[in-house]
Amino acid sequence: MRRLMIPLVAAAALLVTASPALACGGLIGPNGAVNLLRTTTFAGYHDGVEHYVTSFEFAGGEGEFGSIVPLPDVPTDVVRGGDWTLQRLVLETQPAQRGGFFLGAAAGAADSAQVLLETKIDALEITILRGGGDEVGLWAADHGFRLPPDAPEVLDFYAERSPIFMAARFDADAARERGQNIGDGTPVHLTIPTDNPWVPLRILALGRQAAETVQADVFLLTDERPALLPDPGSVLGVNGLSLDHAAPATGQLLADLRSDKGMKWVPDSAWLTKVTIDTAAPDLRFDLAIDASGLGQPSLQDAGFAPFGPAPAPVSQTLVWVLLVAFTLMLPLGGVALVAYAARGARLTPPPAGA
């Protein structure tokens, strides 16, 4: 029975949000409640480097809030993100909603965990950690974060695949002193060399009650059309995921992105994908694995499906097509067999009595 011993709270979420009415994505409040909002994430992958952009939004209030974001590998750089990358992506796929964007929040962190990098961006204190679930959890507790009850399982879920986490502490008082207004976001850009890009989704459900939903937009910019797991474009559908946009990125979009701070890496041609998540929190027990190599083999492990996580993998898209083709081919054969059987039955049927 304790109501708040520490003003600092911890949360776990990814980033940003897309509407001015939305704020503070995924942050856990002092009473343990999690503010619901839509979050937006951008993951660009080019030349073996993942560029991960998220934003932390000042949503008012006092004291400190925190968030933890699992990462696929050790970032070589963590800097303030560009000023319009996320908003520009929202505009690209939601042209009817011009005028309203914006940015949200995210995550937290440990004791025996190894601190790889510390930096401060505006009112955000960011720490990159390496450690197991217990280590990161202890570090978080020692640094004033209060993790929700599902944190031990979720931290283990990520640490078994990648022991790298970003802890972010947001000082609302400092933000106010800096003149930040409610709704102002602080974008963060992480540069992560990795062979296995993936976007953490399960972390978005951290601290949420069973009846709550998770809504998020994930933008991907890759050299080629990526294969995703789970596949939001699957013919069977994937619970809670939908493919909102999949097309070559326009030259204008690429030029706009490239003109933003820290975005000179954007190539001359690329494929833009937007995945929307809208699902019950308990159902979000996986991540989004990306294969941008053209081989079409996103990793079960990166997605956190069994045996690497609690959720069974969805039925393979290839298997579905094979079964459909097989069924289509078998249908006429089955019809012929049925007709033949019926004809044979008619010949063997004795005439009715008295006939």
Next chain:
Amino acid sequence: MARRQVTTLRSLLTAAVLVAVAAGCSTRAAEDRPVTRQITIHYSQFEETALSVPHGVPVTFVLVNEDPIEHEWLIGDAAFHNRHRHGTEAHHGARPNEVSIPPLATVRTTITFGEPGAQQYICHLPGHEAYGMVGTLTIT
């Protein structure tokens, strides 16, 4: 013959007395043996959600927290839990039925229950009860 019967009867009586004494000692030994119950917490769940203990004897609870976050183990009746749901204490430990368990730590507490009945043990940290950190202790 009569003498043999008396001897036999005496042997039977001696044996009966010895058996009775041994049984008494055994019962006393059982009563003296400390009652211990272990409750392990993993992924914010009590692994033992239904336990039974005798009344009138000290019971030592060994509370093992395998999580990297703090938990609580508070045991009492409905009114007790209602108070704690709205309480403001930051840390427990002064009373044996109200225990805070630090991350990855083991804490022992000993309680003597006076009356038979049932009580619940709950973690009242924000969100933990709703997450399922509830167990029932039956006192026989």
